[in-house]
Amino acid sequence: MPEYVEKASDMGPQFRVPMTRKRRAAAARRGNQGVASGTVRRHGWRRTSADEQLLEFAGAFGAITLRHAAEYFYGGVWETARKRVQFMREAGLLERSDNLRWAGTVVYPTASGMAAAAAPGLPELRALVPSEERMLHRLLVAEAALRMRARGVRVVAERQMRAVERANDSGQAAETFARFCGVAVAGSPAAGEFGVSVSPTVDGNGRARWFGVPVGMAGELHWPDFTAIVGGRIVAVEMEITHKERWRMLQVLRGYKLSIEAGHVAQVLWEVTPDVQMQLEGRRGADGWDDGLLADLGFLESGQVPDWSVKGRPMVVRAAQGRDEGVRYALSQKTLPPSLRCSYRLWRQWLQVWEQDASALEFEEWLMRPRTMTQLRAMSQ
């Protein structure tokens, strides 16, 4: 005797579909939503450690794309990523949005999902629906963090830093979290292992800051987009894709300079668009090299073309790049001159032509070369 399930339909009043194993499992997931979903049998799914890691990361960084999920959490297997995300959605742990075509599917945890990923030692975060305007920046940050994480580097999201620094103490909560993340706090195991010692920056009120970077006269805090803990030391990562006013940028750079001198931040890694790169590094002028802000502050030699092959500089600048195709597209649209901006679809066709061309140039440089557009127009006719 087969089981049936009643299903509403716009084709008629109701019709009955056989209760297959799939449908039973989906019904179980929907009937067992919440923090504990997937922890025991009969919930219609069992959560895996990859699922929990995804929830934790997406919660800390705000959102990731389904492509990121596949690449960094499910061994590059698209089908598995899609299925796991669907399970977590039915279980009420994850939400998805496909409002931004270029981003594909973007996923972020619900309040239950955040709670499910909570682990001892990690700061508690509230669920947040990511805003669409800031999505490119958010996904670029997440992607850079995922790449580092894949190399075994511990990363701390801005939200996590803010959460621990919000504590109403003189910095103990942040210090505890820094130790937990492997920062070489004096006397910690990491300090012994790596033979280094990291101390906090002291802000205007005499309070130790382990993650926030004090800037300006009033002593506000600047937050890196994320922090990587490399060999016990703190590397601040800044994903700058919008040109900041000079005074604002200087303020941030001066803040970092003090933190670096305090033995707090070991290095600042700037991943930037060409306009920001010029602001930081300077540019070729009529008679030699015109200094940028980094030379003004003594992070680069004055009047010289920056040489990034020198290792161990406290400030490093490199071009922001997306690996995810959609992220790459959105970034491309930001850096290309208006006349070369186009739809996602057309952009992908151009990218294919570039790949076949096996040009030594980067895609954007290739596109800006005068004869490329003529060539592309000729092909589309």
Added chain:
DNA sequence: CGTACAGTGTCTTACAGTAC
């Protein structure tokens, strides 16, 4: 009461196929 083991059902995964 504890252990070993077979039987059974549950869950994951990859592949093939379908809908829009």
Added chain:
DNA sequence: GTACTGTAAGACACTGTACG
């Protein structure tokens, strides 16, 4: 092209039973 569904194979967890 993207998202979803169905299926088969295998891994795994749970249950019941036999046995000491």
